Amino acid sequence: MTQKIRFTKMHGAGNDYIYVDATRNPLQNPGELSVAWSRPHTGIGSDGLVLIGRSDVADFSMRIFNADGSEARMCGNASRCIGKYVYDEGLTNRTTVTLDTLSGIKTLVLHPGPDGRIATVTVDMGAPRDLRTVDLGDGYGFRHGQFVSMGNPHLVLFVPDVEAVDLAAIGPRLERHPQFPGGINVEFAQILSGGRIRMRVWERGSGITQACGTGACATAVAASLVRLTERTATVVMDGGEVTIEWRESDGHVYMTGGAVKVFDGEIELTTE
Numbered sequence: 134m135t136q137k138i139r140f141t142k143m144h145g146a147g148n149d150y151i152y153v154d155a156t157r158n159p160l161q162n163p164g165e166l167s168v169a170w171s172r173p174h175t176g177i178g179s180d181g182l183v184l185i186g187r188s189d190v191a192d193f194s195m196r197i198f199n200a201d202g203s204e205a206r207m208c209g210n211a212s213r214c215i216g217k218y219v220y221d222e223g224l225t226n227r228t229t230v231t232l233d234t235l236s237g238i239k240t241l242v243l244h245p246g247p248d249g250r251i252a253t254v255t256v257d258m259g260a261p262r263d264l265r266t267v268d269l270g271d272g273y274g275f276r277h278g279q280f281v282s283m284g285n286p287h288l289v290l291f292v293p294d295v296e297a298v299d300l301a302a303i304g305p306r307l308e309r310h311p312q313f314p315g316g317i318n319v320e321f322a323q324i325l326s327g328g329r330i331r332m333r334v335w336e337r338g339s340g341i342t343q344a345c346g347t348g349a350c351a352t353a354v355a356a357s358l359v360r361l362t363e364r365t366a367t368v369v370m371d372g373g374e375v376t377i378e379w380r381e382s383d384g385h386v387y388m389t390g391g392a393v394k395v396f397d398g399e400i401e402l403t404t405e
């Protein structure tokens with residue numbers, strides 16, 4: 134049987150995912166589809182697949198699959214894009230919506246642009262957890278990093294020059310460091326002037342991406358923790374920037390950044 138699946142390609146700071154409204158297009162094997170559809174030459178090309186669904190406890194739900202098919206607990210850039218999707222597609226007319234994720238319910242505040250569509254979104258990412266300094270041992274060229282959980286795990290390494298880091302070589306080795314049996318997202322960060330941080334990321338399950346929302350949060354938290362920045366910072370990634378505030382009053386991390394629709398499409402799915 135051949136089924137046509139409607140999808141929307143969106144990106145947040147260049148972190149691009151295929152978004153499927155799973156209420157209209159239920160998918161049986163999203164992990165496998167994420168692998169096939171994420172391939173640049175034979176698929177649609179993306180960093181992974183995101184399913185937008187219903188929830189009993191929030192306005193909408195999100196499931197996020199990396200390009201290797203693994204399911205992650207949270208995605209910062211996708212949560213902003215879902216905010217844009219549900220508003221622009223008329224699934225809600227509210228500018229504050231809740232999103233059920235594997236790492237808990239997140240609140241999104243949607244900011245419309247002059248055309249009435251959502252331009253930017255602020256996400257309450259919750260409190261960072263398990264903050265600690267990690268000794269990576271010998272053989273990596275980088276001895277110490279900061280571990281931060283933003284619902285998913287991150288290793289942040291501060292370096293004098295991020296452009297000099299061979300991310301394609303060191304990224305996969307650190308992703309599978311024995312201290313992180315479930316794998317880890319790796320961020321290299323360089324402190325710039327004026328509360329700005331330049332960051333490059335190797336994402337668990339997707340490799341080098343142009344941006345990572347949870348990674349930007351982890352980076353800003355780590356920088357503030359080791360007193361390299363104040364509690365608010367702009368994180369500059371390959372595909373764009375986001376502003377992160379680690380709010381003192383509630384200990385939550387608030388991420389604000391853009392969400393962009395690239396195109397709508399339809400892809401055929403053949404099932405037995």
Ligand SMILES: N[C@@H](CCC[C@H](N)C(=O)O)C(=O)O
Binds near residue numbers: 344
């Ligand atoms: N790009 C995302 C994070 C996606 C999941 C991550 N690769 C993981 O496996 O934890 C973001 O914007 O946060």
